[in-house]
Amino acid sequence: MSLPHDAKPNAPSDEAHKPHNFLRAIIERDLEQQGGQPERHFAGTPGDAAHHAAGPLDPARIRTRFPPEPNGYLHIGHAKSICLNFGLARDYGGICHLRFDDTNPEKEEQEYVDAIKEMVSWLGWDWNQGGTSHLFFASDYFDFMYRAAETLISAGHAYVDEQTPEQMRAHRGDFTTPGVNSPFRDLGVAHHLQRFREMRDGKHADGAMVLRAKIDMASPNINLRDPALYRIRRATHHNTGDQWCIYPMYTFAHPIEDALERISHSICTLEFEDQRPFYDWLLEHLAEGGLLAKPLPRQYEFGRLNLSYVVTSKRKLRQLVDEGHVDGWDDPRMPTLVGMRRRGYTPESIRTMVEGTGVTKQNAWLDYGVLDGCLRADLEGKAARAMAVLDPVKLKLSNYAEIFGSLEHREPSGAPAHPHLPELGQRQFSLGPELWIEREDFMEQPAKGYHRLYPGNKARLKAGYVVECTGCEKDAEGQITAVLAAIVPDTKSGTPGADAIKVKGVITWVGVHEGVAAEVRLYDRLFTEAQPDAGGRDFLEVLNPASLKVVTAYLEPSMAAVSADTKVQFERHGYFVADRVDHRAERPVFNKITGLRDGWGK
Ligand code: ATP
Numbered sequence: 001m002s003l004p005h006d007a008k009p010n011a012p013s014d015e016a017h018k019p020h021n022f023l024r025a026i027i028e029r030d031l032e033q034q035g036g037q038p039e040r041h042f043a044g045t046p047g048d049a050a051h052h053a054a055g056p057l058d059p060a061r062i063r064t065r066f067p068p069e070p071n072g073y074l075h076i077g078h079a080k081s082i083c084l085n086f087g088l089a090r091d092y093g094g095i096c097h098l099r100f101d102d103t104n105p106e107k108e109e110q111e112y113v114d115a116i117k118e119m120v121s122w123l124g125w126d127w128n129q130g131g132t133s134h135l136f137f138a139s140d141y142f143d144f145m146y147r148a149a150e151t152l153i154s155a156g157h158a159y160v161d162e163q164t165p166e167q168m169r170a171h172r173g174d175f176t177t178p179g180v181n182s183p184f185r186d187l188g189v190a191h192h193l194q195r196f197r198e199m200r201d202g203k204h205a206d207g208a209m210v211l212r213a214k215i216d217m218a219s220p221n222i223n224l225r226d227p228a229l230y231r232i233r234r235a236t237h238h239n240t241g242d243q244w245c246i247y248p249m250y251t252f253a254h255p256i257e258d259a260l261e262r263i264s265h266s267i268c269t270l271e272f273e274d275q276r277p278f279y280d281w282l283l284e285h286l287a288e289g290g291l292l293a294k295p296l297p298r299q300y301e302f303g304r305l306n307l308s309y310v311v312t313s314k315r316k317l318r319q320l321v322d323e324g325h326v327d328g329w330d331d332p333r334m335p336t337l338v339g340m341r342r343r344g345y346t347p348e349s350i351r352t353m354v355e356g357t358g359v360t361k362q363n364a365w366l367d368y369g370v371l372d373g374c375l376r377a378d379l380e381g382k383a384a385r386a387m388a389v390l391d392p393v394k395l396k397l398s399n400y401a402e403i404f405g406s407l408e409h410r411e412p413s414g415a416p417a418h419p420h421l422p423e424l425g426q427r428q429f430s431l432g433p434e435l436w437i438e439r440e441d442f443m444e445q446p447a448k449g450y451h452r453l454y455p456g457n458k459a460r461l462k463a464g465y466v467v468e469c470t471g472c473e474k475d476a477e478g479q480i481t482a483v484l485a486a487i488v489p490d491t492k493s494g495t496p497g498a499d500a501i502k503v504k505g506v507i508t509w510v511g512v513h514e515g516v517a518a519e520v521r522l523y524d525r526l527f528t529e530a531q532p533d534a535g536g537r538d539f540l541e542v543l544n545p546a547s548l549k550v551v552t553a554y555l556e557p558s559m560a561a562v563s564a565d566t567k568v569q570f571e572r573h574g575y576f577v578a579d580r581v582d583h584r585a586e587r588p589v590f591n592k593i594t595g596l597r598d599g600w601g602k
């Protein structure tokens with residue numbers, strides 16, 4: 001089967017990894033039954049049955065959509081949905097729509113619309129296909145939704161209920177008790193039509209009445225007990241302003257949005273499984289009424305993705321931001337995509353990770369360690385190396401002037417920027433009489449098996465000389481203020497005979513004369529429990545008080561010039577990124593992305 005030429009998604013091409021799953025099986029079955037060409041007309045833009053009937057056969061073999069509500073920032077769980085919907089469209093010659101599900105006037109803002117678009121692009125997906133944008137707003141369908149509601153009323157499938165919310169709740173019944181019909185239910189089509197128009201025209205107060213579907217108050221599926229379709233709410237909408245004072249309910253709006261856009265496979269998370277009968281009920285009745293084109297979209301559910309040691313609910317993430325537990329939606333400890341980007345996660349690592357979790361009917365908990373593993377695998381082959389001293393103490397080389405003739409001499413040294421990427425070139429740095437080393441690289445009384453600096457022991461300065469430790473200096477409180485050592489002559493790395501003296505310890509260092517002082521932010525898990533909100537626990541009680549530690553570090557000179565967002569490996573410490581918000585050449589700021597090996601289990 002050949003792909004329609006204009007339906008080929010512009011999308012990441014690096015995924016060779018496509019595990020089979022039940023959604024792929026469904027799509028393949030559907031395409032096979034249709035002989036590869038669905039009998040689905042598409043007019044090029046969303047619309048009703050008449051609109052699409054006039055259009056050609058849909059060049060897209062499937063249509064999927066990612067439908068965020070613009071009421072917050074996307075998180076790692078959304079990445080799963082994005083990669084799934086855009087990925088299936090890419091793989092089956094289809095098109096994926098980015099649709100803002102903006103039917104709720106209260107919580108939605110332009111800020112979120114912009115941020116969501118930016119993150120979908122950042123992950124590598126494009127809603128522009130074949131020269132056409134597939135970016136849609138559900139609020140553009142309000143006129144149609146209103147018409148659909150009147151059609152249902154006219155056909156006797158919907159009614160305006162004036163019971164109070166308490167009465168409605170009491171009459172709904174529960175799992176063991178059937179519901180009770182509303183006294184307003186059978187007042188006749190003309191009455192309900194008039195009432196509904198009054199609702200639209202602002203004749204009634206917020207909450208005074210709702211439009212409900214007339215289905216079955218005794219249904220074992222509570223979602224079919226006359227669900228609400230429209231409510232009165234005087235609120236200014238970010239797109240339609242004050243044009244409407246009634247707004248559709250999500251369960252009414254969402255199937256209609258899918259149908260107008262000719263979505264073939266409407267993929268959502270498991271909690272909507274019980275809504276599927278209503279989804280089908282609604283679309284069938286609107287198709288019968290001639291409003292919507294067949295074939296109708298079908299809904300399929302898959303398990304949500306959760307990440308360990310964080311929460312992934314927009315409400316809880318908002319609480320962390322609003323109450324100041326983190327420094328905003330893009331705090332590098334947040335599981336939001338803006339936070340993860342700032343932390344240094346690459347789009348590739350996030351895609352690999354979410355694709356690796358597969359698609360099942362079970363909600364899944366992903367371990368942060370797995371995510372970090374994907375990230376390390378991605379960064380290992382890309383990130384330039386540098387030396388950095390995060391917990392600095394001075395090392396004084398007592399025989400420096402004897403060896404090099406003067407304390408002013410700088411002995412050039414260098415190393416490849418990346419051990420396997422010669423094209424990244426050489427880093428240059430130099431030795432001087434005083435160096436910064438890690439405090440933990442000296443022990444006055446060495447522990448068993450300790451090979452670094454202690455009096456009488458020799459160790460190698462990385463890409464430098466072998467030095468022999470002679471002792472240390474202390475202040476009045478007994479704190480070590482400097483470590484003392486002597487250079488062993490003729491041991492410079494890379495010169496003949498350098499290896500004549502065998503040592504077991506290698507020390508990373510930065511020259512005091514050229515070290516770049518930097519703020520380094522060391523992150524740990526945000527919560528102390530893997531499932532912070534498990535069992536209804538208040539997740540704030542298990543916030544990790546030590547999730548951020550800020551240190552002043554010294555970096556080798558090559559780090560002075562890196563631009564924001566550059567990812568590097570600080571040798572022996574792990575991967576770091578120049579902070580995209582705060583990093584400046586005159587005041588470098590680096591975030592720790594992750595260590596060199598998995599530290600989550602420890
Ligand atoms: P939250 O519960 O975090 O507020 P939501 O489901 O309300 O998320 P929406 O903006 O409605 O957020 O979600 C857009 C799409 O992303 C939906 O199709 C939803 O099913 C999907 N999605 C949201 N969270 C997850 C998750 N954790 N795993 C997989 N898909 C998700």
Ligand code: MG
Nearest residue numbers: 068069101250
């Ligand atoms: Mg939602």
